[in-house]
Amino acid sequence: MKKIFTIAAIITASIAFAQDDTSTTNFKAGNVLSANLTASSPGQIGLSYEREGSSFFFKSQKKKSTVLNVSYGAMNYEVNNFDVDGTGFVIEYGTRNYYGKQGKEFKGFYTANYLSYGSIDFNETILGTEFDGTYSYFSFFSPEIGYKFKFGNFVVDPFIGAQWKIEIAGKGDIDNKNTDEWAFRGGIKLGYNF
Numbered sequence: 729m730k731k732i733f734t735i736a737a738i739i740t741a742s743i744a745f746a747q748d749d750t751s752t753t754n755f756k757a758g759n760v761l762s763a764n765l766t767a768s769s770p771g772q773i774g775l776s777y778e779r780e781g782s783s784f785f786f787k788s789q790k791k792k793s794t795v796l797n798v799s800y801g802a803m804n805y806e807v808n809n810f811d812v813d814g815t816g817f818v819i820e821y822g823t824r825n826y827y828g829k830q831g832k833e834f835k836g837f838y839t840a841n842y843l844s845y846g847s848i849d850f851n852e853t854i855l856g857t858e859f860d861g862t863y864s865y866f867s868f869f870s871p872e873i874g875y876k877f878k879f880g881n882f883v884v885d886p887f888i889g890a891q892w893k894i895e896i897a898g899k900g901d902i903d904n905k906n907t908d909e910w911a912f913r914g915g916i917k918l919g920y921n922f
Contacts, residue, residue, distance in 0.1 A: 758834070760883050762919025764797055768891065769911045770848050772818050774799025776917050780834040791826035793834060795842070803848045803863065807906045812859050814850035822870070835878045842870040844891065850902065861900030863907065865893040872913065878921060885917040 758780050766772040780793040797820040805812045822842030826834055844867040852859050874887030891911045895904040 758921050760919045760921050762883060762885065762917035764799060764915065764917050766799070766913060766915035768913040768915075769908065770801035770803035770814075770816070770818060770846055772797070772799035772801050772915075774818070776919065778824070778919075791834065793824045793826070795822050795824060795840065796820070797842070801846055801848055805850060805863065805902065805906065807903070810854055812850050812852050812854065814848040814863065816846065816848035816862075818844065818846040820844040820870070826876075833878055835876045835883075837875050838873070840872040840874070840887075840889075842872070843868050844870055844893075850900075859901050861898055861902030863898055863902050863904070864896040866896065867891050867893045870913065881921045883917070883919040883921055885919065887913075887915060887917070889913040 760776075760778040760780065762776040762778070764772065764774050764776040774797060776795060776797045778793050778795045781791075797818070799818045799820075801816045801818040803814050803816075805814060820842040821844075822840055824838045824840040826836060826838045828836045845865070847862060847864045850859060850861050850863070870889060870891040872887050872889030874885055877884045889912075891913055893909050893911065895907065895909060898904050
């Protein structure tokens with residue numbers, strides 16, 4: 729019984745000391761779940777989760793947040809006067825830095841950068857010939873600027889940016905010489921703050 733009280737006391741003390749001092753912080757952190765629409769190469773539609781005021785691993789006293797995007801990706805591949813459409817997935821993980829005087833809210837002007845991985849599969853028959861392959865890339869440089877508006881708990885988040893892709897050797901009929909390493913990014917997120 730003594731061990732149970734000791735363990736309970738240690739857990740209670742740990743939780744008490746782990747809490748933020750709300751008298752010294754001006755930030756109202758929360759979570760935002762959004763629908764994500766991004767025009768790029770590949771284009772993306774999916775879900776975005778933003779954890780305001782902390783990363784997935786630690787809390788931050790600055791106006792920083794962590795973002796995870798999981799999306800369906802679509803891309804058009806052009807070679808030798810024909811086009812092939814492919815689909816796949818894109819996963820992005822990054823951080824945002826908010827600027828200006830937003831009071832207790834994570835809103836307003838921000839900059840962001842993402843680590844990204846995407847894989848797009850192509851499988852189409854053109855003039856009786858099967859076209860089959862996979863385009864994959866990794867990116868650690870995807871700078872973005874945006875402005876997050878909050879209307880109560882609803883969030884509107886337009887953004888623009890660019891992405892430099894490190895292309896993984898194409899598989900099948902895909903040759904990376906026919907794709908660009910640089911891609912424009914622009915889009916909007918519509919979400920709910922909880």
